[in-house]
Amino acid sequence: MKTNSPPASGPPGASSPRTLLLAVALIAAVVLVYWNSLRVPFLFDDSGAVTDNPTIRQLGSLNVLSPPTDGSTTTGRPIANLSFALNYAISGERVGSYHALNIAIHALAALALMGLVRRTLVAPVLRERFGAAAPSLAFLIALLWALHPLQTESIVSIAQRTESLCALFYLLTLLGFVCAVEPSGSAAGLPAWAW
Numbered sequence: 001m002k003t004n005s006p007p008a009s010g011p012p013g014a015s016s017p018r019t020l021l022l023a024v025a026l027i028a029a030v031v032l033v034y035w036n037s038l039r040v041p042f043l044f045d046d047s048g049a050v051t052d053n054p055t056i057r058q059l060g061s062l063n064v065l066s067p068p069t070d071g072s073t074t075t076g077r078p079i080a081n082l083s084f085a086l087n088y089a090i091s092g093e094r095v096g097s098y099h100a101l102n103i104a105i106h107a108l109a110a111l112a113l114m115g116l117v118r119r120t121l122v123a124p125v126l127r128e129r130f131g132a133a134a135p136s137l138a139f140l141i142a143l144l145w146a147l148h149p150l151q152t153e154s155i156v157s158i159a160q161r162t163e164s165l166c167a168l169f170y171l172l173t174l175l176g177f178v179c180a181v182e183p184s185g186s187a188a189g190l191p192a193w194a195w
Contacts, residue, residue, distance in 0.1 A: 016135065018135055019135040022114070022135055022136070022138075022139040023139075025139070026107070026110055026114060026142055026143055026146065027107045027110075029143060029146070029147060030103060030106060030107040030110055030146050030147070031103060031107065034102075034103045034106070034152075037102075037103070037155050038095070038096045038099045038100060039099075040099065040156050042093075042158065043158075044157060045073045045157065045159035045160075048070070048073055048074070049072060049073040049074050049080075049084055049161075050084055050087075050088070050098065051093060053068060053072070053074060053084065055085070056081060056084045056087075056088045057088065058085075059085045059086065059088070059089040064078075064081060064082050065078040065081070065082060066078070066081075067080075067081035073159040074159075077162050077165075079165060080161055080165055084158075087101055095158065098158045099155065099156075099158065101161070102154065102155045102158065102160075105161060105165060105168055106146065106151065106155055106164050107146070109146075109164060109168040110142045110145065110146035112172050112175050113138075113141070113145055113146075113171050114139060114141070115138070115175050116138075116171060116174050116178060117134075117137065117138035117141050117142065118134045118135055118137075119175070119179065119182070120178060121133075121134035122134045123178075123182075154167075
């Protein structure tokens, strides 16, 4: 007799200690793999985003949200420009903090992907087939995505933060949608309308 009950770890949206451990392992893997990029100097488009970008020099100014319109990497991207201004306020033109924030954004995007895949696999349509393996499969998929050699540019080239932020916001949007339509009620303690 088939049952449509959720896996033993709890309701579909619930995070188990195993899932949290896998999330920590994912963050650790991203940090360990990309840690050596902290000393990579400014490359290619980084000059337009950082060294030749006057709008990031004063964090308290509204110019931070009005990036240059010269066609550089930050054109039309006020959030990316604000993040460069935060880095500039922290470390000027020393590259370490810029790469560290790129790593953090990439790790957050990987976590969002892991959450999205896990929640998708425990959805009613897929739960019977993948529910028990959902945390492990989500971890492996996010790990493959996060550590794939094609992702190196998003960490090493500081200006590619714009792409990482775009990926992060898209994945968070999809994750928020999945959380909002989950039949199990509120996800992460938030009502559906909050997602």
